[in-house]
Amino acid sequence: MINFNGDIIGQDENILTQNRAFLYGDGVFETLKVINGKILFLEDHYFRLMASMRVVRMEIPMNFTMEYFEEQILDLIKKKGISASARARITVFRNDGGLYLPKTNLVSYLIHATSLENTSYVVNIAPYEVDLYKDFYVTKQLLSSIKTTNKLINVTGSIFANENSLDNCILINDSKNVVEMLQGNLFLVTGKKLITPPISEGCLNGVMRKQILALAKKTEGIEVLEEIISPFDLQKADELFLTNVITGIQSVTKYRKKEFTNAMAHLLVQKLNESISEN
Incomplete structure (x- = not known):
């Protein structure tokens, strides 16, 4: 019904x-x-x-x-x-x-x-491999930041991921910069820096993105940045994860030959669950 x-x-x-x-x-x-x-x-x-x-x-x-x-x-x-x-x-x-x-x-x-199934957010530590999706590009415009029923890039990208035994794909914009993943916003961790692309790059103005940015800014020792990410930056990162409201945080374990840790993802999921229980 x-x-x-x-x-x-x-x-x-x-x-x-x-x-x-x-x-x-x-x-x-x-x-x-x-x-x-x-x-x-x-x-x-x-x-x-x-x-x-x-x-x-x-x-x-x-x-x-x-x-x-x-x-x-x-x-x-x-x-x-x-x-x-x-x-x-x-x-x-x-x-x-x-x-x-x-x-x-x-x-x-x-x-x-x-x-x-889950009533709280958890970090899935199972293998999760991603790669770039380059057949179509996200445009840097206001329509890209909202959720419309035109999601053909996400559909064709999901088919590409399935055909290539990938768990997800990373979308890029017409400037060849990283935008987001097929099912959520993208964050990378380098040292103590937590970085995500700005909305102006064409990424979705995600609700969970907003929660994670707010929680990270209140956490001592984390420097939060919204700045342009190139595909080359992905291979220099220590950690890579996506966020959406249903999953919370999904850690990426591998991008091409680069493998990642997930310490900050665990920390932020803990703080996310704490913030939900308090409200």
């Missing part, structure tokens, strides 16, 4: 015939993690969703409050019988009508949810 504009309907009901998110990628979305009836980082997700709608000139309905979405998400999870941890996705799309030029800027939304 899914939540379609506030109504719980069967997931097999056809609502795609004229759906603009399906036809043109005319939609934005947020993926959230829910633990024991609490949506993590709800305010950050909500304001990013509203900002994304403004960027693509969607009309924001008066009832689209943070409290409204919280109620809709938790109600769906309850009705699906998910009790501990869940992954929920809100997709907002412009209403039917028009070709490239829409007939309206009014919107509809879908929410669907699935259960997750």
Whole structure:
């Protein structure tokens, strides 16, 4: 079952015939993690969703409050019988009508949810190998920083990773600088420096990225930098990891011939779990 504009309907009901998110990628979305009836980082997700709608000139309905979405998400999870941890996705799309030029800027939304195993974040220490994906580039523009339903680079990159027995790929921009990974923001560690690309390089303005930057800045002994990363910098790093709201932190063990440690990832996951339990 899914939540379609506030109504719980069967997931097999056809609502795609004229759906603009399906036809043109005319939609934005947020993926959230829910633990024991609490949506993590709800305010950050909500304001990013509203900002994304403004960027693509969607009309924001008066009832689209943070409290409204919280109620809709938790109600769906309850009705699906998910009790501990869940992954929920809100997709907002412009209403039917028009070709490239829409007939309206009014919107509809879908929410669907699935259960997750872990109620806290953990560092996966299993082998995790990545490489560059160079078939297509991320552009340095505002659209790259929001979550739209046009994710063909991530789709084709995931196919490339699968075909080459990789766990993930690193995306680069049209200046050949490192942007992010297929499923999250990228951080590297060199000595005591924690470095991630700035949003201006075309990376997603990630919710977990924001949490990790804030936690690291409050941790003694870590120098936090947002600066351009070249592919050559990856091979000089001590540690490499990706972040997203569902996984938390995923350590990379190998990039080409370079192998990495994961000490800072363990430290930041510990602080992340502590911050969640305190709130």
